[in-house]
Structures are given as structure tokens and as C-alpha cells.
Amino acid sequence: MYKRPRQKAQPKKKKDEHNRKRDIIVNFRMSPEERAELEQRILISGKKKQDYMIQSSLEQKLEIVANRKMLMDIQHRMDEIETELKRVVSADAVDMEKLVGLKSLIELFRAVEE
Numbered sequence: 001m002y003k004r005p006r007q008k009a010q011p012k013k014k015k016d017e018h019n020r021k022r023d024i025i026v027n028f029r030m031s032p033e034e035r036a037e038l039e040q041r042i043l044i045s046g047k048k049k050q051d052y053m054i055q056s057s058l059e060q061k062l063e064i065v066a067n068r069k070m071l072m073d074i075q076h077r078m079d080e081i082e083t084e085l086k087r088v089v090s091a092d093a094v095d096m097e098k099l100v101g102l103k104s105l106i107e108l109f110r111a112v113e114e
Helices: 032-045 049-058 068-087 096-113
Strands: none
Touching: 032 049, 068 096
């Protein structure tokens, strides 16, 4: 693939503490009032907007409205995780993506129990 000469000289992007690039963009729409409230909460938190949004999104308590499709998806994910766990010989061989999925399912089941 052809690259222009000036692109080769650019420094590599920094990586975060988990050695991965944050190159995914997430967008959503909100009203001006919601935006003002969000900006106020971010200001009060003292965090960067990106860090606040990530923490708020990932640490929220899950509210579940189950339907047949959702239950089928959960069953499929559980089957994938079971296959992965049977394959694993040591903790070092575990696929981190599967562990994140397992953590999400555990949170989901805990939310259903409450």
C-alpha cells in the first residue's frame, strides 16, 4: 500500500495503561438541557469528559427488561464461555474478551436476582 512520505514520519499514538489504543468513537444525541446537566456533572467530578463518560457508562447499575431474543443471546454467550473454559489449561491462556463477557453476564444475573 502506498503511503505519502510525511505520514511515515509521524509519531505513533500513545497507548493507555492496558497497552491498547482508544480509537473507538461513541456518539449519541441529547437535548440542550441534558447536555447542560451532563456538563455540570462532569465539571463537579473534576475528571476529563472522556474518563467521566467511560466510568459512568461502565459502572452503572444494569436495568434488565428480558425478552426471548435476549435470553437466546445470553445462552449463546454462555455456550461460548463454556467452550473457552473447557479449552483453557492455565489462567494465562484465557481469552480476556471471554472474561469480560463472563463478568458482564455475572452482573446481569446479579441484577436479575435483585
